[in-house]
Structure formats: structure tokens, C-alpha cells
Amino acid sequence: MSDPYFRVLINPHRYPRYIKRLKKKIRKVPGGRIQEAGSKEDFSRGIRDFLYSDEKYLLVWGGDGTAHLAINSWMKHLEENDLPGDSGGGKPGGPNSSGETGKGDTGRSNSGGGAALPMDQKAIGFLRGGSGNGIQDSYEVPFLLSSQISTYLQSMQQGYTQQVDLLTVGSGRELRYAQLAGTGFDAELLRRREAALARRGGRPSGLAQYLKGGLSLFREDFLARRNSFHLIMENGKYALRSTRANAELGFTRLEYEQTPLMIEAGTRPFYGRMFKVCPDVVCNDGRMDVYQFMFENKWQILSNLLPLWNGWHNRINRNQAEKGRPLIERYEVERLKIISATPFLYHIDGELEECREQNGEYSLSLGIAPGAIRFLVPGSFHRKFHPENLYHQGKVWK
16 A cells, blocks of 8 residues: 555644654654644645645644644635535645755645645644643543554545534634633633733643632632523434433524523533543534533532543533532534623633623524535444444455
């Protein structure tokens, strides 16, 4: 099997020591190209350059913010440009972008020029390069750099890709794409982190900074300052996963008032550093999972920290079932609208935003874009969605 053409796009602003190691390893791989982006604009141009090229796979090095930028740049260029489609045609004369050529590059076109691969043959994968790597955790990317590279090289050789859903998120501005979005406790925690980063001159922060922010919120009794929301969900079901029996209730439209500690919507399970906030998500089922965390006091939160972090929502709900108040409600829906009479913060893949006023109210609208983008994934993840390749070689799947 021939070596696949691929590109590694690097966010160079963090962890220079690891970047040096990454570049050294990639240079040894035939068919690889390395490109460092000097700014967000340069990064976006690198994405567009890849989409016009004859390269098949793109690996992005960075954290959650970099992954979010990559996904939105990818989707933006799909929407705004006449990119190659299933027929293999393409728009010639794509942009040129300076890149460092890895060992084994055979002088292939960097801009496509009519040789660009059709979009249904391209995929994007994510290397670990930040303090938060929720997207890498969700798709079973290994931790060691050498293991990441060897895993992705195997995936390129075997064609291990997966079409995945994205959230569409809008609040009186241009539509953005994500795999996680939330409001409440986590958004306020991000605000504390951003303020701490500003005081430290923008230096990277790790888990300790999140813990520090969480403790300060506890001291200030954040529970007493929760927003009240008017929630509207469409085309979905209430889905309770318990330790003994599961329950579901379908609906076309559900509308009610709620005052949760936190609301999280996702098409992937992990957030930040191994926080399994949406544990029952399926990445390609055409719906988002919506979780409402209904903790009523600090003790309920503190006593459930470990199961909460590990996504053991069924255990938390079991402990409270006799009292008739499940603490975590779960829904699978196609659309969600969050409305408040007062301003509120929310995050998109860990990027903090403030909801804007529209017609006298503050609202956040979320939808689903089924199969919007193709990810390059490790073989361990791919086999879960393609059991015919592992267990059922003799069966005919239709």
C-alpha cells in the first residue's frame, strides 16, 4: 500500500519543546508535510490550502481551542468555496501557503490546481497539544506522542475514518460549529480561568487553575446565583439510563422553565481533561445529547465529584431515586433553544462567549448537522462503528 499524502498543521504558540519533537518525528515519515501557522488567519488559510490540495489527511496539533478553530475553518470553506466534490472536480488555483516540507515529499501540488482530491476522501485528525484535549479523549487518541503518530499512520494506511455530527450554535451572530456547548457552572469557571490567564500574561494554565476557580465559586455560593432558563427542545426524547432499568419518552416539542446548575449539549463525551460530561453520546446518530445538572446544594456536588468526573450519571441518579429527584436529566434532541431574561455566559468547545440580546431576551439556539465532517480516528475507535471488520466477517450487512 502506498504512503498517504498528509499535512500536519501546528499551532506554534504553546509548548515549543513538544513541537520540536513532533517536527523531528514527522520529517521521518514519507508523504508528510509540516506547516506552522503564525496567526488564526494563517491557520485558516492552512485549512483552505489543504482542502484544495491532493493531500488526503490533515493532522492538527493543538488543544480544544485549536480543534474548534480547525473545525470552523473547515466548515466555513466548505460553505463559501466551490471545493472538490464526489465527482473529483475542483476549483483550480487555490491559495498558496508557505509550508515546511517533510522528508519523503515528492513535489506534489500545494494548491490543488485541478489535482485536488474530492472532499469525500479527505479527513481531519487531532494530535494532543493543549492543557485540555477533550476531542482527543473522545476519539481515543493515545497520550504519548510516538503512539499518536504511529496510530494515525496506521489509520491513514487502513482508511480509518468516521463521519461525525456537529452542533450548530447561534446567538445573534454567525453560525458556529462545535461538538460541545454549555452554560452555567462550567461557563463561569471558564470566565475565572480567562481572568487568571490575563493576570498571568496569557501563559498556559492546567488543571490546577480550573480547581482553583471551582473552589472560589463554591466559596461564593454560585448555586444561589443560577440563571433561570426557558428551554425549548424539538424532535427528541427524554432518556434516563439507570443501573437497573432504563426509560425513554419521545416528544415533538418540549417547553418548560428550569434553574439548573449547568446545561451541557454535545456530540462527544469528553470536555477539558478527561471530564466525561456527556457519557452516553453517540457521535453519528443525528441528535445531540442534552444534560441538565440539577444539583441543589454544595454537598450534593462534593459527594458526587468522582462519579460526576467519570460520567457515572446512572450512579448519581440511583442514589437520589428514592427521594424522587434525579439530579441529572438527559435528552436526545435535534434542536435546543435556551432563553433567559438576563445575560448569561456560555462556551463552545471551551471557548467562552456572552449571549447577546435579541428582541428583549437573551437566547442561544443549537441544532445538529448530521455527518458534517469526516474525522481520522484510531483503529480502536473505528472498530466500534464497524463491527463487520472485527467480529462478523461472514455476515452480510445491509
